[in-house]
Structure formats: structure tokens, C-alpha cells
Amino acid sequence: MYQYDKYDQMMVDQRVAQFRDQTRRYLAGELTEDQFRPLRLANGLYIQIHAPMLRIAVPYGMMSSTQVRKIADIARRYDKGFVHFTTRTNFQMNWPKLEDVPEILAELATVQMHAIQTSGNDIRNTTTDQFAGINAEEIEDPRPWAEIIRQWSTFHPEFAYLPRKFKIAIIGSETDRAATKLHDIGLKLVKNHDGDVGFEVMVGGGLGRTPIIGEQIRPFLEKEDLLSYLEAILRVYNRLGRRDNKYKARIKITVREHGINHIRELVEAEWVQIREQLRLDEKEIDRVKAFFTEPDYDASAAQDKSFEQQLADDEQFAHWVRQNTFDHKVSGYRAAYVSLKKHGQPPGDITSEQLEIVADLADEFSLGEIRATHTQNLVLADVKQAELYALWQRLRDHDLATANVNTLTDIICCPGLDYCGLANATSIPLSKQITERFDDMDYLYDLGDIKIKFSGCMNGCAHQSVGHIGILGVDKKGEEWYQFTLGGSSEADASIGQRLGKAIPKDEVVDTVSHLIDAYVELRHEDESFLATVRRLGVDPFKERVYADH
Amino acid sequence: MQIIKDREIVEDNWQHLDDDAELVAGNVTVSLTRWQEQHEILEQHQGGLGLRLSGDDPLEEVVPDLARFSLIVLIFPQFTDGRCYSFARLLRDRYDFKGEIRAQGDVLQDQLFYMSQCGINSFELANPNRLTSALSAFDDFTESYQSTVLRPEPLYRRR
Numbered sequence A: 001m002y003q004y005d006k007y008d009q010m011m012v013d014q015r016v017a018q019f020r021d022q023t024r025r026y027l028a029g030e031l032t033e034d035q036f037r038p039l040r041l042a043n044g045l046y047i048q049i050h051a052p053m054l055r056i057a058v059p060y061g062m063m064s065s066t067q068v069r070k071i072a073d074i075a076r077r078y079d080k081g082f083v084h085f086t087t088r089t090n091f092q093m094n095w096p097k098l099e100d101v102p103e104i105l106a107e108l109a110t111v112q113m114h115a116i117q118t119s120g121n122d123i124r125n126t127t128t129d130q131f132a133g134i135n136a137e138e139i140e141d142p143r144p145w146a147e148i149i150r151q152w153s154t155f156h157p158e159f160a161y162l163p164r165k166f167k168i169a170i171i172g173s174e175t176d177r178a179a180t181k182l183h184d185i186g187l188k189l190v191k192n193h194d195g196d197v198g199f200e201v202m203v204g205g206g207l208g209r210t211p212i213i214g215e216q217i218r219p220f221l222e223k224e225d226l227l228s229y230l231e232a233i234l235r236v237y238n239r240l241g242r243r244d245n246k247y248k249a250r251i252k253i254t255v256r257e258h259g260i261n262h263i264r265e266l267v268e269a270e271w272v273q274i275r276e277q278l279r280l281d282e283k284e285i286d287r288v289k290a291f292f293t294e295p296d297y298d299a300s301a302a303q304d305k306s307f308e309q310q311l312a313d314d315e316q317f318a319h320w321v322r323q324n325t326f327d328h329k330v331s332g333y334r335a336a337y338v339s340l341k342k343h344g345q346p347p348g349d350i351t352s353e354q355l356e357i358v359a360d361l362a363d364e365f366s367l368g369e370i371r372a373t374h375t376q377n378l379v380l381a382d383v384k385q386a387e388l389y390a391l392w393q394r395l396r397d398h399d400l401a402t403a404n405v406n407t408l409t410d411i412i413c414c415p416g417l418d419y420c421g422l423a424n425a426t427s428i429p430l431s432k433q434i435t436e437r438f439d440d441m442d443y444l445y446d447l448g449d450i451k452i453k454f455s456g457c458m459n460g461c462a463h464q465s466v467g468h469i470g471i472l473g474v475d476k477k478g479e480e481w482y483q484f485t486l487g488g489s490s491e492a493d494a495s496i497g498q499r500l501g502k503a504i505p506k507d508e509v510v511d512t513v514s515h516l517i518d519a520y521v522e523l524r525h526e527d528e529s530f531l532a533t534v535r536r537l538g539v540d541p542f543k544e545r546v547y548a549d550h
Numbered sequence B: 001m002q003i004i005k006d007r008e009i010v011e012d013n014w015q016h017l018d019d020d021a022e023l024v025a026g027n028v029t030v031s032l033t034r035w036q037e038q039h040e041i042l043e044q045h046q047g048g049l050g051l052r053l054s055g056d057d058p059l060e061e062v063v064p065d066l067a068r069f070s071l072i073v074l075i076f077p078q079f080t081d082g083r084c085y086s087f088a089r090l091l092r093d094r095y096d097f098k099g100e101i102r103a104q105g106d107v108l109q110d111q112l113f114y115m116s117q118c119g120i121n122s123f124e125l126a127n128p129n130r131l132t133s134a135l136s137a138f139d140d141f142t143e144s145y146q147s148t149v150l151r152p153e154p155l156y157r158r159r
Helices: A006-027 A033-041 A065-078 A098-109 A143-153 A223-240 A251-258 A260-274 A282-292 A306-313 A315-324 A352-365 A385-397 A428-437 A441-447 A506-523 A530-537 A540-547 B032-043 B059-068 B083-094 B109-117 B128-139
Strands: A045-047 A052-056 A062-064 A082-085 A091-093 A168-171 A185-191 A197-203 A215-222 A325-327 A333-338 A349-351 A369-372 A378-384 A452-455 A469-476 A479-486 B002-005 B008-011 B014-016 B027-031 B049-054 B071-076 B100-105
Touching: A006 A033, A006 A098, A033 A045, A045 A098, A052 A098, A062 A065, A065 A082, A065 A091, A065 A098, A065 A352, A065 A369, A143 A168, A143 A223, A143 A282, A185 A223, A197 A223, A215 A223, A215 A260, A223 A251, A223 A260, A223 B083, A251 A260, A306 A315, A306 A385, A315 A325, A315 A333, A315 A385, A315 A441, A333 A385, A349 A352, A352 A369, A352 A378, A352 A385, A378 A385, A428 A452, A428 A506, A441 A506, A469 A506, A479 A506, A506 A530, A506 A540, A530 A540, B002 B128, B008 B128, B027 B032, B027 B071, B032 B049, B032 B059, B049 B059, B049 B083, B049 B100, B059 B083, B071 B083, B083 B100, B083 B109, B109 B128
Parallel strands: A168 A185, A452 A469, B014 B027, B027 B049, B049 B071, B071 B100
Antiparallel strands: A045 A052, A052 A091, A062 A369, A082 A091, A082 A349, A185 A197, A197 A215, A325 A333, A333 A378, A369 A378, A469 A479, B002 B008
């Protein structure tokens, strides 16, 4: 993975010093709350219900075991001994003290980590596919490009005070595990007719209270032009994006109000002016790519015979391999999920002890690297098949092997009313109840791929509008109610879910999920997924089931 | 009044004229509206002439007149309104404006580094008592990844 040079390290260190001084001036009364807010947000620091919440960046989801041990250590010493992974592959701590934050950032900087631009109206952490670089389907590894974007977007002087937050995601394959069509800019590595690799560029996707699927602004962009094209889009948005209403300030609204054709004209006109000046050269592309070269895979890994035998002998292991591991492009290796979705636990949470175990397992089994996923799990990407059984046993010993990836209980969930100052309603306790209700693993496997996404307010941090089942908490006269949607998807076939009907009271949420699942089981054709069934029949048969008098 | 110009605290020698204020001798700035309505009179002005622009103004329409101005004032109604960062870059990079570009309005220490990298070289601070401490902000970072007005070659061509 990428390693800082003296420039990268200097910038992160200088950022710590800058924020230390800003915090000092705030605590001394020299900065008002309004003046300090955007500064702390640009360093990932929210003020929440219980305490500040600090969101720390994991650029494109990649972490070393050294970094993960540092995270564990910081969570233990400055917080309550656990962290929460988010849908944008960052993680959050919920109880740091404001005056400790500069010191936390200084400690993170010692392992090449930071909280830069994890909040605020700036360019956020660029995300990608958790299987980048090991995925046989991939045209090219997107991570070097994500790193090039990270550097370009870090402290970009022109784009530190955008109309609203700005999120970029990049993938290297047709399969979309990074929800690129729901980002302000979505990039996909593609090949043109001449066989050259470049980017398809999508713009104007987004979730929140107005979910919109991004539109193509350019079918093929030469790789060398990546930064000039991004800069052109950002400049057009910085000038044109609405600043009168924060709910209409995202680029998705700019694109909708002006139309994709007009936005394209503006962007292309801007782009031709800066294209030459910002063209990436081979030297820099090669410099960054050198950090993501293939490791020395063991050519004999596929000759192992023990794996087949273990699969045959141990049904639990076989379930885990089927659900929680992924084909590696190198024969004899697999990628393994570290599930953060144990039934009855808050989705995405992991304790310091578990983090240290994961770091050890990464060193032992997976080249010392750990990846965070959009679905709030972790991945060890390079495990020999002969070692999967040992890895599985160790994960299981620490509650990290729940074999439910991509099943109904692999719920994406925001922190909700229990932690978040924005939320209208509880999300984590209800998502725990759903996982307790659907605790029969055989039944879960029979139900297949079902994505529940559960947000505690309209901001939609859990992306409920693109859940196969989306659940949105709303406040009605001080009571918590829940709006269900069906049929959304964040993948290559992206779609916005349709409303099921009127909101559901809190004590009927888990039953409602049961009714939806019962209806699906009755209505599905053989091997038909939940999403395909909803798309074939629409929401009406589900609606009848849920709102019938039970 | 004192301002920061080219990283030094200096006495300001400009007057910002309201649209209905009488034209006076010396260095004056006017709004875009006044420039458009009275440009024939203003062309004759003996002192320095400056133009005040806000993010709402159509920058491109002003470009043919830029040579007439020795100062462009960019107005930041709130420090979180980032439109004029793009104005400053375009004035320097694309329209080759060599005169003074000044930030006015809600101008605070913590934005000076970014503003200066975008080509703004003078600053009327919202709180004039903070001029001395604000000077350190220009050195918050000693490098930038990007191509900026102060460092046109991006870091990737220099490392």
C-alpha cells in the first residue's frame, strides 16, 4: 500500500500543528463557535449528543496492521475501547474529549493516518472496491488512482469551502461495490475501442433527502487527464452550486437544475483551458502504481488439498467460506471478510481487542493489510486457501466470523439517535432486534442476497433509499416512526427504492421486516432474489401484506 | 486602517466608495454596478481605480476591462462562501491580472493560506486587531499537492 514520503508526512504534521493552534484559540475564546465549526469539521470533529465524534479517514479503505493496532490503542486510551466503521470506509469514535483531539491526530500522524476532510463542505475521502487489485474481473487496480485523487483533493486551496460536501468513488470493474452511481463523482475504469484504459465519468449522484442516480458526463477520459477533469467539474460546481439552501447545495441538484448537457458544456469548456497544465505524467503515475504492485504470491498455493477436505468435513466452515470469502484472481488464494455484523451487536462496531486480533491475523495470514468495506465490514484480501480454516477458527473465537455477508442480517446502519445529533430516530437497537429475529442461519441462506439499509434520519448515512429494503427513521410529534422503501440498489443496476406506504410505528418495525420476508418467500420464483421479485411485482403485494390487519 | 499586503502589515490607501458616494480624489474602488453605469466618468479618474466583485457577479463580463483596474476586491460575505477562491484563480491564471487582489468581508486568519495560494495577496481582516497573529497563517503549510497560483508546478512534477 501507499507509503508517505517526506512531503506527505510534512503536510499531515503541519495539519496537526495548525489544528492544535485552532483548538487552542477556540478554547481561549479567540475563535467563535461559528468560526471554529468548519475548521473542526475539516478535521473530522463533530459535536454530538454525548461528546465530540471524531471521524478518521481510511483512504480508499486500506489499512496496515500497524495502523490498526494504533487505532485500537487510541480507542482504548482516548475513548471507550471501540470504533464504528462507516459506509465510506472511515471509522468514528464517539467519546473523545475536544481538548484531546489534537493529540489523537498527532498520534495518528505517526502511522500515516489523519482525519483530514472527513467532514465539512470539502472533498471527502475517495472510496473504492474492497476487492481492488485482487479481483479477476477488474480492468485495472483503481487504488493508485484513488491515491492520486487523495493527494489532489487534500488541502485543495480552491475547493475548501464548497457549497456542500463532495464525495468521489472509483471502481475498476463492472461490478460496483462502491456505490459509484450515488456519488457526486463516480469513476469507472473502462477500455475504449482502441484498447486504451481510461475513465467513464458520472456526476450528480447522491443520497440524503433527494436521492438521485448519477449521470454520465463523459464516456471516456484519458487517464492522464483525470485531475484536470476533476478540477474542471469542481470549479464549475464551486461557482454554480447553490449556497442559499443547504438542502439544494449538492452537485446532484446543480445537475438537475441546469441539466446534464449544460453542465457538460461548462465542464468541457473549463477543462480545455486547464488540460495541458494539469496533465499527469507517466513518471508520477508509475511512482504511485509502484506502491500497489502484486505481492509475491505463492505459486504452489493452489496445490493444497487440505481446503477441499475441510470444506467437506466441516459444514460451518463451508457456510463461512461460501458467504464470507471471495474469489481471488490468483488461484489458491481467497479474500476473507471479517464480519462486523454479529447478531445482536451494532453493525460496524469493533472493539480494541478485536482490532488487535485482526491486525495479528492480517500479519499472519494476509500480508499485513486490512481493508474496510462500504458495507461496514473488514476484509483480509490475500489469504491462502490452506490457511482459511485456521483463520476462520481464530475469527470465530472473537465473534468476527458471523457467516452472514450479503444476507439480510448484514445490515448497513447509521449510529442513529443513540449517538448522532442529527438523528430523529433510533436505528442500532432496532437493527439488533432484526438480527435477533432472523438468527436462523439456514433460513438466511435460503433467503439469499437481501440488503437492508437503516438510517435514523433524512440525511441517509446508511443509504436506505438504495437498500433492497430501506428503513428511514422519522420524527412525528416526538415519536419515532419508520418509512420503508423497497427495490433500491447501489450497484451497477442502481435504483432508488419505492415507498411501501405510510410510516410504521417503532414497535412494528421488526414485524414489518418479517411480513416483507414472508411475502417474498411466497411470491418468489425458484432462485429469484428479493430484489428481482420486487422489481417483477412492484411494491403492491408487499404493501398488502404489511398493512393487512394482522 | 491597516491591512495585510504581500505578507506585511501596511496602511491602506484605498477608499471603497458606495454607489451613491461622491467620487473623490485618490485611490478608489467601486462596485460592478457603478463601473458599468459610470465607466466614462471613472475612466477619467486620476487616482488608482479598483473594482469590487462578489461571487454573484459575472466575472467573465469584466475581463475586457481588467487592464483599467489596479485592484480587484473580492467580497466574502461569509468565510464559508468559497466562490471567490475560483475568481482569484481565474483572475491570475486565465486572465493574467497582475494587480492587487484583495479579500474583504468575513476574512479570518484560518483561510489566509488557501486564499494566498489562489492568488489573493492583500487582506482586510474582519478583526483588524488580529493582523499580527494572522501573519503566521501563510506558513501553515510549506507545500501544496496542487498547482496553485504561488506554485504553478504541482508537487507531482517536483518530487
